[in-house]
Amino acid sequence: MKNLYKALTVFYIVFPLIIVLLMRQAYSQSIFGNWSFLFGIVLYYLSILMVVARQKIILMIPVLFFSWFWLTYGFDLHGFTFFLFICIFSGAFFYQLAQNVKHFIKKVLPENKLAEEYELKIEKMYARLNLYKQKHPTATITPDVIDSIRNDIFFA
Helix, strand or coil: CHHHHHHHHHHHHHHHHHHHHHHHHHCCCCHHHCHHHHHHHHHHHHHHHHHHCCCHHHHHHHHHHHHHHHHHHCCCCCCHHHHHHHHHHHHHHHHHHHHHHHHHHHHHHHHHHHHHHHHHHHHHHHHHHHHHHHHCCCCCCCHHHHHHHHHHHHHC
8 A cells, every 4th residue: 555655656746747748749739839838837736835835725716717717718628728727736636646545544544453453352352251151151240250351352
């Protein structure tokens, strides 16, 4: 699982460089034919910096701008504004994805492992309690018996 976090970290760092170069080759006759699309790489990394600095609300400014632009001039899937929009929000998305995987690896998995160990000890305690009931069918089970079995299981 730790390798997944490392792979996602490398992915969100290298992603814009690879994708933009591929888009440059694929769309050499369109708006991507010039080098102004490199501004998208800058916005990609700026959006990552905004998420790192916990300034996600500032990322709403481009949403307002792009919404105004698309309402005024019309939405174009192959336009430069859509490309910039994708650059900004893919940077934030991929960084946040890597951070969520890191949180899952460091917090959730160890908690699940501890919970599984606890459940196994509880099952073992109940099994030993049932064995005690079978060996002593007429004896009443007192809290002292339960405590001694629990102490043997959990602290031995």
